[in-house]
Amino acid sequence: MLAHKAEDEGIICVEGMLGGAVHIDYDCVPRVIYTHPECAWVGKTEEQCKAENIPYKLVVILLIVYHLLLYSFHIFLCICIYATRRLCI
Structure with missing residues (x-):
């Protein structure tokens, strides 16, 4: 989840600096467990x-x-x- 979360938070950060609305819905950020086999979910x-x-x-x-x-x-x-x-x- 770290990479997906960081990407979304980076976009929100820049939008906030430019005066845009700042909101992130963490239910829409993919979560991943990097194991074998991999497990991922969203929502x-x-x-x-x-x-x-x-x-x-x-x-x-x-x-x-x-x-x-x-x-x-x-x-x-x-x-x-x-x-x-x-x-x-």
Whole structure:
């Protein structure tokens, strides 16, 4: 998260120095755990949606990527999306 957060805060800093509105929504900043496998997320968790009574729909996507050109291994990706009508922009 450090690089993503620093980039967004740098932009906000310059906008503030130029007299613009200063606001950052940290729910819209990607968070990453650099492990193997990597884990990343953005936005609210399912628990936060429940606690704030935000209606959502869970969409789970399973992807299998074959890297035959470089290595002989498979990458399994699971993407969980908690979708609402409100988007971070």
